[in-house]
Amino acid sequence: MQVTIDNITIEVPEGTTILQAARMIGGDVVPPAMCYFSKLKGSGGKCRTCLVRVAKSSEKDPRPMPKLVASCSTPVQHGMVVENSTSQEVLDTRKSIVEFLLINHPLDCPVCDQAGECDLQNLSYEHGIEATRYEEGRREFPQIDIGENIKLHMNRCILCYRCVYAINQLTDGRVHGVLYRGDASEISTFIKNSVDNEFSGNVIDVCPVGALTDRTFRFKSRVWFLKPMDAHRDCPTCSGKTVLWMHGNEIYRVTSRKDQYAEVEEFICNECRFEKKDVNDWVVEGPRKIDKKSVISANHYEMLKKAAVINPVKKVIVKESEK
């Protein structure tokens, strides 16, 4: 099945969505996605940042689609021609979606733990405008702790529903979801339940913004001051493959490994995430390559590449495990 995105043609299997096809091509043709998460079934279609223009529906039906479509949920058809960054209409719409996402966002990046690795931050740098036209009050919610280790800061939420899908699909028993509707809707636990099971921590990783943060890491450090290191341990619950965010020999936090689209490669358990903060618990593999053009790699990645061989942690631990 052939699809052309921004004048680049690629052969894809049937059932591929436009977004997946664009990711196969890579580079600038990939539309940004705030709510779509390939590993969570049913996600996508909500944030509308990935809207693209279909200039030709298929070989059979060469008409353009009447409206912009969500690339994350629209399957490609043979001969489809898609315009992403080549269409001014798409770029203008994306600008307006960013505006909508930001009008009720507190813009508290200076005190937000997600800053530096925030999808919304990246999106607004790329597609947003500098000034806001919104003068009304922003919606406010109290911060709540859902479970011992997770802080929910609903003000920052963009209601992508990723955490809802993550909890529903990774764990048993439905304990959290979306309450109310419209701009009053909020992510919450049902009747003051806490999200409490061994994979609940993954909601932190799937959250594109700083709405769900790690309480064991809150306000400890800026992410760009930390060195991300690939590490693993023999975990009975999960794969044990993680990224350690370190300063010297100290582990500040543990997250799952994320690919270039900020999607989790393998979900990890809460024990790995919240409890194993001692470097001796882990086999450190080496510096994590951060693909995104983020401040994290801007600060560390180039330097770390050179420094990899002299990383004391890696040498020591690997040697020990080899024995």
Added chain:
Amino acid sequence: MGRKILTDKIVIPGINTFEVYKNNGGYAAATKALKQMTPSEVTEEVKKSGLRGRGGAGFPTGMKWSFLDRTTPGPRYLVCNADESEPGTFKDRYLIEKIPHLLVEGLIISSFALGAETTYVYVRGEFKTQIGILSKAIREAYENGFLGKNILGTSYNLDIYVHSGAGAYICGEETALLESLEGKRGNPRLKPPFPAVKGLYGRPTVVNNVETLAAVVPIINIGGDEYAKIGIGKSTGTKLISACGNINNPGVYEIELGLPVETFLNSPEYCGGVKGGKSLKAIVPGGSSVPILPANLILKTAAGENRLITYESLSDGGFVSGSMLGSGGFIVYDENQCIVRNTWNFTRFYHHESCGQCSPCREGTGWMEKVLHRLEHGEGRHKDIDLLVSVAKRIEGNTICPLGDAAAWPVAAAIRHFRHEFEYHVENPEIVKNHKHAPVPLKEMEKV
């Protein structure tokens, strides 16, 4: 006097009971369909009739039925959308309340045509009385062998369930309705897949409005060809119009499509003219979601032709000078009404009813409401008017379901046609603050 085929028997006392309804020719169509016709013949009649969806979108019903996936084995469903919550529209409630057996009969015929053995009626939660009336009618139909196993001695079985909504306008959107019926949060689904392929419980499903399904009864009675003779062009048959606002006779009227708007407004048989002899300012012809039109444009099209109540004529001129038939909620405004206040009121409704799933609608409806609130309360500025136009434009077409469009269109249309009123509100904050302002004088062009 227009021909009435839906509401002709409504005046008969006791028509809401099975006995009286049957004695007055009721259930003849169901008997005819089940005993003498095949499902595809029924579908064919509906196609021939040219019946279009009465819920607002106006999609040809026969075509919708033919999209239903009949090849995959397993159950198929018919769902009746009785979640009528559009401000200004109250025709389905009237139909259910007055002549519930007409709907039941329509459901039997349509389910038979679609091969559905289970049918759901999703009724708006606030319609407590109507749910009672409809449930009673269904019970009577069961008792008299028109529902249940082997209906009328044929091999066809049908069960109808009434499901009460829980007070959300969004559940009138067909996929949100299906989610809600499944017991989930009423968020619209992404399309495709459409319900005809993957609907209720993942099965092929047809969702139709109450009035559409009721119209199937006269179509079988008089034949599709005969039905198609009523009306003009592609707008065939009769339509229930719920008229409200500043008119002498508010209520639900059955009209033949093609009736001029002016006749409908002024004829004593229908609305009976604007109340108190005042002049007409504007009309919303199809429920709160469709663009408002000033007096000159609602009575005559931009080309100077008479505006008729049909799908085509009302949308003549696109959104520049036209509107839509929508669900037939005919709201009339006299010269004393404030368009800014009305627009704010509508927007407040959409803000409250947005499901919050996709960003443009969730954030945009609230934004528009807040800006309109300021304008209405004398705290607006000139740039707010352009801001509203811009926000409405940014919501329109970028949302999952049509609620975003429905929220954006009334705002865009109000500013397009009544910009001077918004400007008046900006320029006279002291007057509008207390809501005691004299109505904005009609512009010369709006006088009829």
